[in-house]
Amino acid sequence: MIEAVAPVQAGPPGRIDVQECVMMKIFEMKVEGDRLVVMVDLSKKFGESKTGKSITIASTEGNVSVPRREGVKIGVNVYRKK
Numbered sequence: 001m002i003e004a005v006a007p008v009q010a011g012p013p014g015r016i017d018v019q020e021c022v023m024m025k026i027f028e029m030k031v032e033g034d035r036l037v038v039m040v041d042l043s044k045k046f047g048e049s050k051t052g053k054s055i056t057i058a059s060t061e062g063n064v065s066v067p068r069r070e071g072v073k074i075g076v077n078v079y080r081k082k
Helices: none
Strands: 004-009 019-024 027-032 035-040 054-059 077-081
Touching: none
Parallel strands: none
Antiparallel strands: 004 019, 019 027, 027 035, 054 077
8 A cells, every 4th residue: 555656856957866755554665866765663563463473563565666667666564573
């Protein structure tokens, strides 16, 4: 479930250096040039896992496309034991 997609900024003229930000369950990723930056607030909790054995801190909720990178996907789950 992607909550928001918003362009952040474009690089200098003549250079492709676009940043785009994608928010998921307490999860943020952005492309800066050729780097994918992933940010998670470790103080947050989304809730229990389906099995009830762990607490989900952040998730992409499956594989999602990386902004501005055709064919590139990412899937991330951040959790702690209950």
